[in-house]
Amino acid sequence: MIKKVKSELKRRKPVSFENRDKTSTMPFMIPSIAGFMLFFLIPFFIVLYYSFIDNPINQEFVAFDNYISLLRNHAFMLSLKNTLIFSVIAVPLAVIIPLILALFLENNIPGKSIFRTALISPLVVPVASVILIWQVVFDYNGVINVFLDSVGIEAVDWFKSDFSRLVVVMLFLWKNTGYNMVLFMAALANIPLDVKEAALIDGVGPIRRFFRIKLNFMSSSIFFVTILSLINSFKVFREVYLLTGDYPYEGLYMLQHYINNTFRSLDYQKLSAAAVIICIIITAIIALLFVIDNKLGSSVDE
Amino acid sequence: MNKDKTRGKAKIKKIISIVIALIILGFTAAMFIMPIVLTVTNSFMTKSEITANYGKIFSEEGSSAVSSYIADKVNLKIIPDKVSFGQYITVLIKSPQYLLKFWNSVIYVIPIVIFQIIVALGASYSFARYKGKFRNTMFFIYIALMLMPYQVTLVPNYLVADWMDILNTRWSVILPGIFSPFAVFILTKTMQRIPSSIVEAAKIDGANEWKIFRKVFVPMSKNAIYSVAILLFMDYWNMVEQPLIMLQNNEDMHPLSVYLSKINAGEIGLAFAVAAIYMVLPLLLFLYSEDRVLEGIASSSAIKG
Secondary structure (H helix, E strand, O other), X not given: OHHHHHHHHHHHOOHHHHHHHHHHOHHHHHHHHHHHHHHHHHHHHHHHHHOOEOOOOOOOEOOOHHXXXXXXXXXHHHHHHHHHHHHHHHHHHHHHHHHHHHHHXXXXXXXXXXXXXXXXXXXXXXXXXXXHHHHHHHOOOOHXXXXXXXXXXXXXXXXXXXXXXXXXXXXXXXXXXXXXXXXXXXXXXXXXXXXXXXXXXXXXOHHHHHHHHHHHHHHHHHHHHHHHHHHHHOOXXXXXXXXXXXXXXXXXXXXXXXXXXHHHHOXXXXXXXXXXXXXXXXXXXXXXXXXXXXXXXXXXXX | OHHHHHHHHHHHHHHHHHHHHHHHHHHHHHHHHHHHHHXXXXXXXXXXXXXXXXXXXXXXXXXXXXXXXXXXXXXXXOOOOOOOOHHHHHHHHHXXXXXXXXXXXXXXXXXXXXXXXXXXXXXXXXXXXXXXXXXXXHHHHHHHHHOOOHHHHHHHHHHHHHHOOOOOOOHHHHHHHHXXXXXXXXXXXXHOOOOHHHHHHHHHOOOOHHHHHHHHHHHHOHHHHHHHHHHHHHHHHOOOHHHHHHOOOOHHHOOHHHHHHHOOHHXXXXXXXXXXXXXXXXXXHHHHOHHHHHHHHHHOOOOOO
């Protein structure tokens, strides 16, 4: 039906008119496309090319040698493993916690806007600015260990043990909860009022109301927040670097650490292969999420 | 009678749920702003108080030079014993290196925000006005690249910067920043909502493309432009990865966001003031325009539609 109308419209519109739109709006995108091609797209293909040659001077085709040596490289695999472990822990939390907070904020509670502002404010504060406080709190001689000591629990080395993952997860959640919460609040506000009211009249309890109704309407924003958090979890190097520097505890050695350290030795083919592998992994995960979302969402989406 | 009872019960239930919500939200909110508040209040402590409180953590190296009192146990205090502007005076007058790094941050962020938006406005106009195969493909590639982490984009960026011979100069950070696709994405989504009837009307009035762009599309995207500007500002103000790679051999040009983590033991007495100075700008910007920021974030979720 819609197709019919569309084709009808197309038929009525003079063809030259549309063509004119095409050419006359072309100049507007030239700066953007040119810069994007120059800085991102073309070099990306060069990176792809580099990943298949022995070195930029010789330029001999070596098939998958760079990839194989990368997959055998202990440092790379460690950084990949750490990054994925971090994502698996942090992403679900970065979806669930903001979702719960957004649901709480949906109610009419006193001081709502103050809570909202407080929860979002970490988003705008540079991580570098608060790193000192985190160091004071989690250092071996820091506040938490002083407290643990006073209640007779043995001190924990928060930055140099497996607990360090926990510290970084907390910092990550501190930084990212606000953004995700705003997205959920927007989604909640978009649920049609009559749907909410109908559910209220039917006497559906708050928990069932959430799972039966709200969750359905929010599926696409949950999907988006998951993707966003996943991407952000690959950026957690920033937090780790600021907290612990170039060579952190083994469990915190992230992909970006590997990339940074490889940049120092200027091993282009390895860097290129690493970038391509990460690109493939991210694309695969996002594609998988799209498939899951389509399966789950097909029953409810508009 | 019975009705009153159930109503009363419902009321009590409601009150209880509000109290629970208040406790949870209050606790989380307090935890969230604690690091910010502590950084600010600590910046008003005297140097000796900072050393006494945190000396145990930050003075491992060069401890021989420290002659002042250091408490046995680290002591995280909210209220300073004595409010002092000593840290600020030292930072602003006696230690120009911090101001230089602050200035570096400004020099990176301002052109990136302004020119990314200007460049993106044109592209978004073009994408929104006409949908063809080429433009749809390009837009898809923009989004795909927007989703890629730095580990993927920095290697290509580096190769180009190397080829253009701008490594270790400001341009190597600014130029890739200008052509990053984030603003294109948001502004295209905004401009696509402008009804085509407005374009037709403008055309009938004899407006050319440039005029439609300048007089219709840009003004109608004003809110989105503002939101994007704030989000971009906050993002680049916080950048770490790009300078670490692009300015490897030129630490003088590092922004304060990188330099802050390198404050060494001797300077802990003024580090809080530097940290506070660095977060004041984005924080004020946010508090001043919170609604716009929220709007911008909400519109970033249109990735599927």
